[in-house]
Amino acid sequence: MAHASSVPAAIAALVTAFRTSTGLGRAGVPVRDGPEVTAAPGLEAVAVGYTGNTDENVVTGTATPEGLAVLPDRERYAVLCDIEVVDPGRDIAAARTRAYQLHAACGAAIAVDHTLGKVVLRASPGIGSLRQQQTGDGALARVVFPVTIDAYTSR
Numbered sequence: 198m199a200h201a202s203s204v205p206a207a208i209a210a211l212v213t214a215f216r217t218s219t220g221l222g223r224a225g226v227p228v229r230d231g232p233e234v235t236a237a238p239g240l241e242a243v244a245v246g247y248t249g250n251t252d253e254n255v256v257t258g259t260a261t262p263e264g265l266a267v268l269p270d271r272e273r274y275a276v277l278c279d280i281e282v283v284d285p286g287r288d289i290a291a292a293r294t295r296a297y298q299l300h301a302a303c304g305a306a307i308a309v310d311h312t313l314g315k316v317v318l319r320a321s322p323g324i325g326s327l328r329q330q331q332t333g334d335g336a337l338a339r340v341v342f343p344v345t346i347d348a349y350t351s352r
Contacts, residue, residue, distance in 0.1 A: 200269045200350030203317060204256055207346050208276055210313035211245045211320070218309075220302030231255075240335075243299060244279040248341045253277070260350060269350040275323070275343035278303065285335040292338035293329060300325070300340050307344065317348035 212230045216222035221243060229244040246255045258274020280299045284292040304322045311319050325342025 202260070202350055203272055203346070203348040204274065204276075206316045207313060207320070207348060208246045208256075210316040211276060211278070211307075211344060214306045214309070214313060215243055215245065215303060218302060218306035220305055221299070224302075226299065226302075240285065241282045241295065241299065242280075243303060244281075246276055246278070248277050248279050249281070249339065258346070263349075272348045272350060273346070275345050277341055277343055278322075278325075280340040280342070282338045283332070283335045284338075287331060287336045289329055289331070289336040289338065292336040293327065296327070296338040296340045300342060303342075303344075317346050319347045321345050 208230070212228060215228040222228045227239055227242040229242060229247065231244065231246045233244070248255060255277045256274055258272060260270040260272045263269070263271040280296050280303070282292045282296040282299065284295070300322075307313075307320050307322055311321065313320050321344065323343040323345060325340050328339045328341070330337050
């Protein structure tokens, strides 16, 4: 019997954690589940399981058997998340600072419950990477960061 991956449940739990966080969703920051299509104009957003690059895998990892009996497999993977902030005044420092404030808020949301409601054994945000550019809408700071997951497949 095949064991089902925890990836779909982990992504859903991350979306919920970010949306219910006082520093993110409850503070009015849009939290998107992957590449959601939205007509809402916005200067900042957090996306789970999305990087803005359609050629990039948003989940990578491994699953290995654990133990000698028929047990669930142990999964270790990373879910990539994307933070985008646009400063219409073209202040790249302000956009970058706000992006890292949102990154810290993502970490705080995960720290409330590292098991994401007992969906995984442990979730932990990584530092990620920063991209900056001037666009027609203003200064854009984008932080793409992994949330590393340690979990078991379902039985």
